[in-house]
Amino acid sequence: MRAIWTGAVTFGLVNIPVRLYAATTDHDIDLHQVHDADGGRIRYERRCEVCRRKIDYEHIDKAYDDGETTVVLTDEDLASLPAERNHEIEVVRFVPSEQIDPLMLERSYYLEPDSKSAKAYVLLRKTLEKTDLTSVVKFALRQKTRLGILRVRGKVLMLQSLLWSDEVREADFPAIPSRVRISEEELEMSAALVERYADDFNPEEFQDDYQVELRRLIDEKLKQGEALDTEATFGAPEESEAGDLVDLMEALKKSLERRGAGTRAGRKAPSHGAKGSAPRRKGA
Numbered sequence: 001m002r003a004i005w006t007g008a009v010t011f012g013l014v015n016i017p018v019r020l021y022a023a024t025t026d027h028d029i030d031l032h033q034v035h036d037a038d039g040g041r042i043r044y045e046r047r048c049e050v051c052r053r054k055i056d057y058e059h060i061d062k063a064y065d066d067g068e069t070t071v072v073l074t075d076e077d078l079a080s081l082p083a084e085r086n087h088e089i090e091v092v093r094f095v096p097s098e099q100i101d102p103l104m105l106e107r108s109y110y111l112e113p114d115s116k117s118a119k120a121y122v123l124l125r126k127t128l129e130k131t132d133l134t135s136v137v138k139f140a141l142r143q144k145t146r147l148g149i150l151r152v153r154g155k156v157l158m159l160q161s162l163l164w165s166d167e168v169r170e171a172d173f174p175a176i177p178s179r180v181r182i183s184e185e186e187l188e189m190s191a192a193l194v195e196r197y198a199d200d201f202n203p204e205e206f207q208d209d210y211q212v213e214l215r216r217l218i219d220e221k222l223k224q225g226e227a228l229d230t231e232a233t234f235g236a237p238e239e240s241e242a243g244d245l246v247d248l249m250e251a252l253k254k255s256l257e258r259r260g261a262g263t264r265a266g267r268k269a270p271s272h273g274a275k276g277s278a279p280r281r282k283g284a
Contacts (some may be wrong), residue, residue, distance in 0.1 A: 003019040006019050008117075011090070011091030011136075016114075037195055061074050089137045092137060097132055100162075103163075111156065125155070
């Protein structure tokens with residue numbers, strides 16, 4: 001696995017340098033859109049609806065549209081917003097684990113300790129296990145300020161991002177009556193049926209039948225000689241697209257270099273005096 005983020009778990013005066021890894025992956029088979037007549041690859045272009053020209057990434061800004069007017073936001077505008085000052089997973093509270101609503105859980109990540117922080121890492125893990133508490137944290141990742149929790153999975157600390165409270169919808173369906181009469185006999189029969197299905201959960205027992213059958217279908221078509229030559233049908237990448245990719249990679253490289261220098265020069269020592277202080281919000 002490749003680390004996607006490096007930083008530190010902080011609470012009080014404790015600082016635990018860690019590396020962040022994506023804990024999950026998508027197993028779906030990637031499919032492309034093609035022309036049904038000749039199998040040619042269908043590609044999408046970044047084309048301006050005003051001048052009808054194809055636009056390079058360097059000339060693309062973001063915008064907010066309220067339905068009547070559009071506000072264009074340049075890279076300079078977004079850079080003026082409060083930015084992430086350091087890479088910290090800041091512990092703001094320890095709460096009973098049962099208070100975490102599973103509906104709020106989003107993405108999961110593994111935390112690996114830096115070689116110099118193994119003892120503090122294990123100490124935090126054992127503390128969470130002993131107290132049966134979950135750590136609520138705030139952190140910034142991919143230009144967003146996020147809420148999350150730290151929990152234990154085996155010997156590893158996991159970071160799970162949470163939805164913000166205003167991102168969770170309330171469910172109020174008129175079809176569900178406020179009062180329903182359920183007899184004891186009905187309840188007992190329902191419980192008996194549930195008991196027949198009761199067993200331990202073993203994730204390896206379940207599989208994605210659609211993806212399995214899709215892979216079997218693809219293999220069967222390959223066996224029967226129904227495959228097409230990829231370069232002949234999809235075509236090689238257009239020069240302009242290859243150029244866009246090079247330009248993007250160069251822009252990313254320069255941005256990373258500039259960001260690294262700015263972080264080292266402008267980083268301030270984290271303040272640990274105020275318990276539960278939230279980090280500055282990063283621009284979207």
